[in-house]
Amino acid sequence: MTETLGWGDYLTIVIYFAIVIVVGIWSTCRPNRGSSQGYFLAGKNMNWIPVGASLYASNIGAPIFVGLSGSAAASGIAVSIYEWHAVFFLVALGWIFVPVYVSCGSFTTPQYLRKRYGGKRIRTYAAVISLLGYIIFNISAEIFAGAMFLQQLLGWNLYLNVAVILFVTALYTIVGGLAAVIYTDTLQTVILLIGAAILFVTSWLDVGGWGALQEKYMMSAANYTFNNTQYSCGLPREDSFHIVRDAVTGDIPWPGALLGLSTLGMYVWCQDQLMVQRCLSAKNMNHSKGGALLGGFLKLTSFILFVIPGMVSRIKYPEEVACADPDKCFEICQNRAGCSNLAYPLLVLRLLPEGIRGLMLAALLAALMSSLTSILNSASSIITLDVWRMYRKKAKDTELMIVGRVTVLVLVVTSILWLPVMEKVQGGQFWAYMQSIRSYITPPWFILFVLGVFWKRTTEAGAFWGLNVCLVIGIIRMVLDFVYTPPNCGSGEPDTRPFIVRKVNFLHFATILAVISTIVMIVISLLTEPRPERKLRRVTFWTRNDPLEPELDSEDEEIDEEEKRIEVGEEDTAPNEPIENPMGAVGNIKRYCYNWVCGTTDKPKRKLTLEQRRALRAKLTSLHQKKIWRIILNTGAIVVTTITVFVLGVFY
Numbered sequence: 001m002t003e004t005l006g007w008g009d010y011l012t013i014v015i016y017f018a019i020v021i022v023v024g025i026w027s028t029c030r031p032n033r034g035s036s037q038g039y040f041l042a043g044k045n046m047n048w049i050p051v052g053a054s055l056y057a058s059n060i061g062a063p064i065f066v067g068l069s070g071s072a073a074a075s076g077i078a079v080s081i082y083e084w085h086a087v088f089f090l091v092a093l094g095w096i097f098v099p100v101y102v103s104c105g106s107f108t109t110p111q112y113l114r115k116r117y118g119g120k121r122i123r124t125y126a127a128v129i130s131l132l133g134y135i136i137f138n139i140s141a142e143i144f145a146g147a148m149f150l151q152q153l154l155g156w157n158l159y160l161n162v163a164v165i166l167f168v169t170a171l172y173t174i175v176g177g178l179a180a181v182i183y184t185d186t187l188q189t190v191i192l193l194i195g196a197a198i199l200f201v202t203s204w205l206d207v208g209g210w211g212a213l214q215e216k217y218m219m220s221a222a223n224y225t226f227n228n229t230q231y232s233c234g235l236p237r238e239d240s241f242h243i244v245r246d247a248v249t250g251d252i253p254w255p256g257a258l259l260g261l262s263t264l265g266m267y268v269w270c271q272d273q274l275m276v277q278r279c280l281s282a283k284n285m286n287h288s289k290g291g292a293l294l295g296g297f298l299k300l301t302s303f304i305l306f307v308i309p310g311m312v313s314r315i316k317y318p319e320e321v322a323c324a325d326p327d328k329c330f331e332i333c334q335n336r337a338g339c340s341n342l343a344y345p346l347l348v349l350r351l352l353p354e355g356i357r358g359l360m361l362a363a364l365l366a367a368l369m370s371s372l373t374s375i376l377n378s379a380s381s382i383i384t385l386d387v388w389r390m391y392r393k394k395a396k397d398t399e400l401m402i403v404g405r406v407t408v409l410v411l412v413v414t415s416i417l418w419l420p421v422m423e424k425v426q427g428g429q430f431w432a433y434m435q436s437i438r439s440y441i442t443p444p445w446f447i448l449f450v451l452g453v454f455w456k457r458t459t460e461a462g463a464f465w466g467l468n469v470c471l472v473i474g475i476i477r478m479v480l481d482f483v484y485t486p487p488n489c490g491s492g493e494p495d496t497r498p499f500i501v502r503k504v505n506f507l508h509f510a511t512i513l514a515v516i517s518t519i520v521m522i523v524i525s526l527l528t529e530p531r532p533e534r535k536l537r538r539v540t541f542w543t544r545n546d547p548l549e550p551e552l553d554s555e556d557e558e559i560d561e562e563e564k565r566i567e568v569g570e571e572d573t574a575p576n577e578p579i580e581n582p583m584g585a586v587g588n589i590k591r592y593c594y595n596w597v598c599g600t601t602d603k604p605k606r607k608l609t610l611e612q613r614r615a616l617r618a619k620l621t622s623l624h625q626k627k628i629w630r631i632i633l634n635t636g637a638i639v640v641t642t643i644t645v646f647v648l649g650v651f652y
Contacts (some may be wrong), residue, residue, distance in 0.1 A: 005357065045283050051287060051291025054278045058375075060302070065364055079252065092266065098285075111386060123386055133442075189298075193301070200309055203351060222319050257507060263442065263446045274375055317347075321339060439507060
């Protein structure tokens, strides 16, 4: 029973970092990293295994280790619905949304919105909201959860942990682009699965199996909660082993899980650049769909890898994980709202032997770094290709590479500034904080994409004003949540929060927001002039196979031509233009280092003829699949969704 790391643990961590650095450096030496397509889409040359592994690793970050396990420790298995829902959305990503994105030739989801709706304001709006979302509940959440885990393991200061995490992750993200991110994600997925599987098996054997888990969990609480009604809120929920929970009193009410969670999940998996970018990097539709399927199968494992260990931790360490007295909770974890977030770190520290404990820390770092690098790369893609290019239409690849790297640094600094806010508002359950923030922002964007893909009558004006109305409503609710916090368990304080905060669960609120945005977008769309059919080619599910490309608005034609030029890797350089080099050997070394870090090159790129450009463009936007692979992939999609329905039924 130790809470310190031994030399074997540190050796494991050092070996892990050495392997990651080697893989990261190797990936930066691959071709195509000197172009925007190579940097932001890994050259569109990824196969299904790295794509699926990156989808999984980008989502299974430190918040899953800390937040998912902590919520399972606090309230039981219901939190599994977040993971199992994702399976359906990953199938939708590969079979519905990615074909539309690929067909219209989009690098980013804001680019798709420009092609679908026209104009600049929705594309700009989407880029800004995406970046704010990455800062508020992606980058900051990853940094905070990972730093909290390391704080428990190493006893380091929170901000020192943040500095270490960011230095390692930002380095190869900036230098290597998406290829470095995806290849390291693949490695880290293997480490993550091995480490989490070892902890699951160890904790499962220690608790005595499923029957013992059910019996012991229902009796796991701090001693002072059993005979004191003031702390009865610290006892396990009666519905701890059920997925479907009461519509009013449930912490994850079933209407919210069915409807509200669907709006959040569909946006995260099918419309967020973070996930879409992985599938867009695949070499063709077979690999894109295969990657989505692999990600879906991996998501099914979260129940045993994170939920069960979180519940075992409550059984073994109830005085800490299940504390109910605000004063005692503060002594344990400096948080009066509860210490369930310690569930996974405590299990790692106290249950695993030396060496294996280091492997688990490596798994945590793998998950954290995978998510952070994915987020940073996606955010830099949006800034570079959707914001910067809007005002610098003729920017060359060299300029875009540098802007993308500088963007990563700016986002990191901004996210650190948000950390004090997270320390104050995240409460006893980190997972609930993350999901509630999403529920106030993402529902109207979910509706925007769904209507855009499936209803050709949706107009730019309807979409824009629907977003604005719901953004105001969502921000009001988010501010109320920050201002009016619930009374801590055992404090005896009355709940004086406004009705909309006290009685309307955030998942129910997400449903309400989705309904409002749907009504506003449909009504205004019907009152405004529809977008001509010639401008809807390849940008909806019904027109994805149109042989002609969409006709753009006049103000978008120039930037679209520039995007196509960059997409096929052209530069404004003559084919055989000589490169003068008056700098000498030292200058050569400096220039080489500059090019390696910035992703630039001194070599002139080949100019393509019009026929070559058209052929390459057709290949990049092709939806073609061989019949045998289409049958295999469709069968796989049916299998993974059937398994998911089955497990949902088992734990009804």
